[in-house]
Amino acid sequence: MKSILVQINRDSGLEARFQAALDITRNFGGHLSCLQVTQVEAFAALDPYGVGHMLSETISIVRDAEQAERNVIETRLAQEDISWDWINESGDPARMVANHSWLNDLVVVSTPPEEWLPRLDAPPTAAEVLVRSRAPVLVVPEEKRGIDCTAPIAIAWNGSPESCAAIKGAIPLLKQAGSVYLINATQPDSDYDLPPTQAATYLSRHGISSELVELNPGMAPITDSVLEAADMRKAGMLVMGAYGHSRLRENILGGVTRGMLQKAKLPLLLAH
Numbered sequence: 001m002k003s004i005l006v007q008i009n010r011d012s013g014l015e016a017r018f019q020a021a022l023d024i025t026r027n028f029g030g031h032l033s034c035l036q037v038t039q040v041e042a043f044a045a046l047d048p049y050g051v052g053h054m055l056s057e058t059i060s061i062v063r064d065a066e067q068a069e070r071n072v073i074e075t076r077l078a079q080e081d082i083s084w085d086w087i088n089e090s091g092d093p094a095r096m097v098a099n100h101s102w103l104n105d106l107v108v109v110s111t112p113p114e115e116w117l118p119r120l121d122a123p124p125t126a127a128e129v130l131v132r133s134r135a136p137v138l139v140v141p142e143e144k145r146g147i148d149c150t151a152p153i154a155i156a157w158n159g160s161p162e163s164c165a166a167i168k169g170a171i172p173l174l175k176q177a178g179s180v181y182l183i184n185a186t187q188p189d190s191d192y193d194l195p196p197t198q199a200a201t202y203l204s205r206h207g208i209s210s211e212l213v214e215l216n217p218g219m220a221p222i223t224d225s226v227l228e229a230a231d232m233r234k235a236g237m238l239v240m241g242a243y244g245h246s247r248l249r250e251n252i253l254g255g256v257t258r259g260m261l262q263k264a265k266l267p268l269l270l271a272h
Contacts, residue, residue, distance in 0.1 A: 001024060001028045001030055001105040001106050001172045001173070002028060002029075002030040002031060002105060003030060003031050003033065003103065003104040003105045003106075004021050004024055004025045004030055004031070004032050004033065004104065004105065004106050004108065005033045005035060005097070005100055005101060005104040005106070005107045005108065005135070006018060006021035006032065006033070006034055006035065006107075006108040006109075007035055007037070007093065007097050007108070007109050007110075007125065008034045008035060008036045008069070008070075008073060009036060009037055009093060010065070010069050011110065012110075012113075012142050013110025013111065013140065013141075013142035014110075015142075015145070016110060016140045016141065016142045016143065016144045016145060017108045017109060017110050017138075017140045018073070019145055019146045019147075020108055020138065020140045020144065020146065020147045020267060021108040021138075022080060022082070023146050023147040023148075023149065024106065024108075024138075024147055024149065024173075025082050025084075026080070026081075026082055027147075027149040027176070028172065029082075030082070030083070030105075031082070031083040031084065031085070032077075032082055032083070032084040032085075033084070033085055033086075033087055033100070033104065034073060034077075034084065034085070034086050034087065035087045035089065035096065035097060035100055036066060036069070036070060036086070036087065036088055036089070037088075037089045037090065037091060037092075037093040037096045037097070038062065038063070038066065038088070038089070038090045038091075039090075039091070039092065039093065070086065074086065087100065093125055094125045094128030094129050094132070095128070095132070097109065097125065097129050097133070098128070098129050098132030098133050098134075101129070101132075101133040101134050101135040101137075102134045102135075104135050105135060105136075105172075106135055106136055106137075106138055106169075107129060107133050107135050107136070107137045107138065108137075108138045108140060109125055109126045109129055109137060109138070109139055109140070110125070110126065110139065110140055110141075110142055111126060111139050111140065111141045111142065111261055111262075111264070111268075112125075112126055112127065112261055112262065126139050126261060127257075127258075127261065130242045130243060130257070130270055130272050131242075131243055131272050133272070135169070136165075136166065136169030136170060136269055136270065136271045137242075137269070137270050137271070138237075138267055138268070138269050138270075139261065139264075139267065139268040139269075139270060140267045141264065141265055141266070141267070143265070144265075144266070144267060147236065147237070147267060148236050149173065149176045149177075150176060150177065150178050151177065151178060151234070151235070151236025151237070152177055152178050152179040152180070152181065152233055152234055152235045152236060153170070153173065153174055153177040153179075153180050153181070153235055153236065153237045153238075153239060154180075154181045154183055154213075154226075154229065154230035154233060154235035154237070154238050154239070155167060155170075155174075155180065155181065155182050155183060155199070155210070155238075155239045155240065156183050156185045156226045156230075156238060156239070156240035156241075156256075157182055157183060157184055157185060157186070157196045157199050158185050158186045158187065158192065158241070159186055159192035159193060159194035159195065159196075160192050160194075160241050161192075161241070162240075162241025162242055162243065162271060162272055163199075163240060163241035164194070164199075164241070165241060165271040165272070166239050166240055166241045166242075166269065166270060166271040167199060167202065167203070167239065168271075169269070169271045170239045170269050171206055171208070173237065173239075173269065174203065174206075174208050174239070175206065175207065175208055177236075177237075179211065179233075180203065180208055180209065180210040180211070181210065181211050181213050181229070181230070181233050181235065182196050182199055182200055182203075182210045182211065182212050182213065183213045183215065183226055183229050183230065184196045184212065184213065184214050184215060185215060185222055185225070185226050185240075185256075187222065196212055197212070200212060213229055213233075215229060221259060222256055223256055223259035223260055223263060224263070226238070226240075226256075226260075227260075227263060227264060227265075230266065231266075235266060236266065236267070237266060237267045237268070237269055238260075238264065238266055238267070238268050238269070239268075239269045239270075240256075240260065240268065240269075240270060241270070241271060241272070242257045242270040242271060242272045243255075243257050243272050257270070
């Protein structure tokens with residue numbers, strides 16, 4: 001992983017995702033791109049009656065705050081022994097992050113806010129980036145500080161194209177993990193019949209040994225079972241496919257991706 005993209009806009013998850021991006025960039029001797037996006041649409045919504053001078057003042061205040069934020073981050077980056085650059089964009093943050101994912105190996109964003117109500121609220125940045133990104137997406141909980149690239153990694157496997165994409169995108173990280181656990185999360189009514197043994201074989205061809213973990217069927221949601229299995233094995237990251245069904249269906253009926261985004265306390269490496 002030589003090209004890492006991290007969203008820099010100020011929010012409660014900034015420190016967590018910035019530290020995670022730094023750790024991975026250092027580990028692979030890569031390049032870190034910091035993307036700062038100004039939400040122009042938000043300013044337009046503040047000016048429904050064309051009060052131009054008020055809008056101009058608001059934009060000026062936001063620009064000053066963004067510059068101050070950039071100064072702080074660049075000061076920190078100057079002390080790091082890594083290659084980096086800074087990108088400024090205007091528009092929708094999720095769309096800008098997704099657009100810049102095309103020539104990056106990993107995108108780093110934050111988990112949605114706890115108060116996110118999927119049936120009522122607009123999709124958070126993480127959910128929107130997941131369905132648009134051309135690179136694996138690392139979703140970092142805001143309470144997390146740093147990534148240990150030698151920690152165990154758990155893989156949630158269900159035989160779907162998305163889980164295959166997640167494994168392929170995670171190969172560089174899986175190669176450095178202290179151990180790899182392949183958690184068989186296949187559901188009885190699954191549309192896919194690709195067994196976890198094929199995933200283990202694929203990993204072995206890359207020099208990665210894995211331990212197969214079979215979940216005990218029970219009343220607990222599959223999300224809880226996978227997270228419990230990962231926690232028992234002290235996994236530092238969970239790799240899984242995202243939005244095997246449409247995001248609209250998951251938002252209305254519920255789904256594993258939505259559950260993971262809301263419940264996970266460890267970083268998620270996701271691919272759609």
